[in-house]
Amino acid sequence: MSLDFDTHFEPAYGQAVPIAEGIARLTVNNPSPYTFHGTNSYIIGKDTLAVIDPGPEDDAHLDALIRTIAGRPVSHIFISHTHRDHSPLAARLKALTGAVTVAEGPHRSARPLLIGEGARLDASGDTGFVPDLTVADGQVVEGDGWRMGTVLTPGHAANHAAFSLEGTGILFSADHVMAWSTSIVAPPDGAMSDYMASLDRLVERDDYVYLPGHGGPVVSPQKFVRGLKAHRKMRERAILERIIAGDRTIPEIVGAIYRDIDPKLHAAAGLSVFAHIEDLVGRGRIVSDEAPSLGGHYSPA
Ligand SMILES: [Zn+2]
Structure with missing residues (x-):
């Protein structure tokens, strides 16, 4: 698509x-x-x-x-x-x-x-x-x-x-x-x-x-x-794959997925990753040690 x-x-x-x-x-x-x-x-x-x-x-x-x-x-x-x-x-x-x-x-x-x-x-x-x-x-x-x-x-x-x-x-x-x-x-x-x-x-x-x-x-x-929709699903898959590969924090995931963007945009990218993470936790695909936050730790469900 x-x-x-x-x-x-x-x-x-x-x-x-x-x-x-x-x-x-x-x-x-x-x-x-x-x-x-x-x-x-x-x-x-x-x-x-x-x-x-x-x-x-x-x-x-x-x-x-x-x-x-x-x-x-x-x-x-x-x-x-x-x-x-x-x-x-x-x-x-x-x-x-x-x-x-x-x-x-x-x-x-x-x-x-x-x-x-x-x-x-x-x-x-x-x-x-x-x-x-x-x-x-x-x-x-x-x-x-x-x-x-x-x-x-x-x-x-x-x-x-x-x-x-x-x-x-x-x-x-x-x-x-x-x-x-x-x-x-x-x-x-x-x-x-x-x-x-x-x-x-x-x-x-x-x-x-x-x-x-x-x-x-x-x-x-x-x-x-x-x-x-396809674009967001693709981004969601990439985030899930990083967590399965061992990334635990949003900055780690942003660093891997948004390798090529201007570091000034990393905060905005972090919020976007956070939005997907909240959704993935809500759907039981990943788990979080506490209520999902920007500073949280995440692992595969
Ligand atoms: Zn507007």
Whole structure:
């Protein structure tokens, strides 16, 4: 199964890019190794609008959103998940428009925290956000000329939701599935078991195209998601093989599997290995002397 990433993307900061009838994309000028060219906000509708993921605290982006909205009413602000590059601007946009904020729930970790993990969770989480309307899986929110379905997709974040624009085949996949890169699954914020189950959910759907939270559209999405699953399974096998071969700690495994990457990326790689290890312990494939942690010792079951 090949996994072809598409890294062509023209962010056009400050300008609304028409994507389909009644859908415009506005990209925040917050490029980074984790956000690619920046966070995508989407503006839905013609007369009364919805906004998906207003983005981080960013004055220029708020101005661009207001210019694009052009005086039209905004009824809803959908939040895919509460990472700081997606949700914080919802507060100011709501204050300016009176829109109802919609999300799965406030920020939370995928599992109870171990000592010291709270600080890491706070670094990326927008813990101040509380949605006006919490949505369950399958729940549909109706607007003016559009209906938005909820597809809960935890994994990258515990409260991650994708939104489907009913009747169009378009799924706003946020950070769960993106064309340019795999998504970050890092405990305690995220969980690999959730992420894999959420990929399975998308394979079962028949969406035509995904519009992600970073980068361009995902075309042939089911094929791409099957490729993502195969990629993670391959990584999981490599980790399991290292543990069977005698590696006991995450740094040992990272040193062996990520031999060729920049050492600056080893911390991120360690979190990714940790996510797989948590999942493998949960499934009884490996054992740990205590609750799985970055500093834990692991051996074959
Ligand atoms: Zn993001």
